[in-house]
Amino acid sequence: QVQLKESGPGLVQPSQTLSLTCTVSGFSLTSYNVHWVRQPPGKGLEWMGRMRYNGDTSYNSALKSRLSISRDTSKNQVFLKMNSLQTDDTGTYYCTRSQYRYKSWFAYWGQGTLVTVSS
Amino acid sequence: DTVLTQSPALAVSPGERVSISCRASEGVNSYMHWYQQKPGQQPKLLIYKASNLASGVPARFSGSGSGTDFTLTIDPVEADDTATYFCQQSWNDPPTFGGGTKLELK
Numbered sequence: 001q002v003q004l005k006e007s008g009p010g011l012v013q014p015s016q017t018l019s020l021t022c023t024v025s026g027f028s029l030t031s032y033n034v035h036w037v038r039q040p041p042g043k044g045l046e047w048m049g050r051m052r053y054n055g056d057t058s059y060n061s062a063l064k065s066r067l068s069i070s071r072d073t074s075k076n077q078v079f080l081k082m083n084s085l086q087t088d089d090t091g092t093y094y095c096t097r098s099q100y101r102y103k104s105w106f107a108y109w110g111q112g113t114l115v116t117v118s119s
Numbered sequence: 120d121t122v123l124t125q126s127p128a129l130a131v132s133p134g135e136r137v138s139i140s141c142r143a144s145e146g147v148n149s150y151m152h153w154y155q156q157k158p159g160q161q162p163k164l165l166i167y168k169a170s171n172l173a174s175g176v177p178a179r180f181s182g183s184g185s186g187t188d189f190t191l192t193i194d195p196v197e198a199d200d201t202a203t204y205f206c207q208q209s210w211n212d213p214p215t216f217g218g219g220t221k222l223e224l225k
Contacts, residue, residue, distance in 0.1 A: 020144055035214075043161065044205065044216055044217070044219050045205055045207075045216040045219075046220045047213055047214045047215065047216065058213070060213055061120075061213075070209070094162075099167070103210055104126040104211060105207065106152075106162070108156075112161050113160055
């Protein structure tokens with residue numbers, strides 16, 4: 001069955017770089033898009049960016065200067081890197097797979113990983 | 120970006136019918152989707168493309184709307200429905216979410 005699992009450090013110091021990994025199973029990264037969505041504590045959901053099935057990437061314009069998404073199809077992994085972290089980047093980070101390649105909903109979600117930005 | 124506006128909270132009694140609204144700042148055709156999120160859990164897809172029930176979701180949940188105004192209805196509400204409900208549009212890029220409606224049971 002389709003599964004996604006996020007992993008990474010739970011604590012990041014301000015101004016440092018966040019690196020997260022989304023490991024997927026049950027589908028191919030060359031067939032489906034994988035997105036990153038984050039959620040500050042007690043707040044709403046924010047789309048961060050996507051890795052398309054063909055390797056193209058798109059980013060939220062508010063994060064574009066700090067964010068990079070890449071993948072390793074041989075390891076079934078999608079990576080998120082975001083630099084210059086601040087305290088308001090604290091939150092739960094989810095990877096999610098859309099059902100279709102364009103204009104789609106998020107059918108499958110990882111459990112999320114909590115990232116705290118603090119010294 | 121397309122802004123989605125939801126009322127922040129609702130309180131209903133078990134057995135009642137509740138409607139949760141989502142208004143888009145511009146048309147999204149029928150590409151509005153609904154998610155349920157319980158504390159400490161990831162969001163769960165309930166409704167896709169305005170009115171289609173996701174797999175395994177009880178028929179108590181339904182969705183309607185098109186263009187800019189959409190509604191998620193739960194009828195009847197059960198105690199387990201206590202959660203925050205988010206709308207999300209995928210017609211315009213980037214995809215955006217509403218701020219969420221927290222449903223509490225009396």
